[in-house]
Amino acid sequence: EVQLVESGGLLVKPGRSLRLSCITSGFTIEDYAMTWLRQAPEKGLEWVGFIRSKLYGGTTEYAASVKGRFTISRDDSKSIAYLEMDSLKTEDTAVYYCARGRWTQIRSTRYYFDFWGQGTLVTVSS
Amino acid sequence: QSVLTQPPSVSAAPGQRVTISCSGSSSNIEDNYVSWYQQFPGTAPKLLIYDDDKRPSGIPDRFSGSKSGTSATLGITGLQTGDEADYYCGTWDRSLRAAVFGGGTKLTVL
Numbered sequence: 099e100v101q102l103v104e105s106g107g108l109l110v111k112p113g114r115s116l117r118l119s120c121i122t123s124g125f126t127i128e129d130y131a132m133t134w135l136r137q138a139p140e141k142g143l144e145w146v147g148f149i150r151s152k153l154y155g156g157t158t159e160y161a162a163s164v165k166g167r168f169t170i171s172r173d174d175s176k177s178i179a180y181l182e183m184d185s186l187k188t189e190d191t192a193v194y195y196c197a198r199g200r201w202t203q204i205r206s207t208r209y210y211f212d213f214w215g216q217g218t219l220v221t222v223s224s
Numbered sequence: 225q226s227v228l229t230q231p232p233s234v235s236a237a238p239g240q241r242v243t244i245s246c247s248g249s250s251s252n253i254e255d256n257y258v259s260w261y262q263q264f265p266g267t268a269p270k271l272l273i274y275d276d277d278k279r280p281s282g283i284p285d286r287f288s289g290s291k292s293g294t295s296a297t298l299g300i301t302g303l304q305t306g307d308e309a310d311y312y313c314g315t316w317d318r319s320l321r322a323a324v325f326g327g328g329t330k331l332t333v334l
Contacts, residue, residue, distance in 0.1 A: 133323075142226065142312065142325060142326070142327045142328040143261070143263075143269065143312050143314070143325045143328070144325070145314075145322060145323035145324065145325065148323075159321055159322065160322075161322055162320070162322070195268055195269075200274070206255055206256050206257060207255070207256040207257070207315075207316035207318065208256070208257045208274075208275060208316075209256070209257070209259075209315070209316045209323055210257070210259035210271060210274040210275075210314070211259070211261075211269075211271060211314075212271050212274070212280060213271075214268040214269055214270070215268065216267075216268055217268055
């Protein structure tokens, strides 16, 4: 059974750092595009970024709103994906979801999220 | 301001059919595959449709997806009160090099 469980969400002050973890089971993490998404209170879904599968080089992409501040990585031996967040801003307050992504790119790009974690709340406030 | 445009809300009676539109551009919907997600309050989103029109196992055939040009559509037939949720479309944008979503549509089953 595929499972993703996020942890690490906290109340933090602006400018601080935080690391979220996504513990996975039931699949081989390196074979998938591990993705982080977020949802601010009463708002829609926002893609944060992802790390490509090993087949696609394990490279990363980020939303413009977090590029240079957030870093996504994974530990294949532990089946854990991470989201390292630096220089946090109040507008980063959201529920953060980890999702298993399917990303392939030939002529068109196929990218969707077939399994999601339950989410972890990050609140950035002084 | 979302890259993809969805109506904020739609409504229909039980048993009826409803469609939710998702409008984009040549750099996202027209060029790439679209997916749809269902989200109930306080829970994580769930994949409903991928690759424009495919359903994951376990998703009833009351849910369907289609795409034409720069727009995609989610269709739900035989509406049930349990279908009341928020629905999001998503795809990849080659210009932004990012995944993009619609703002979400709240479905009310009257």
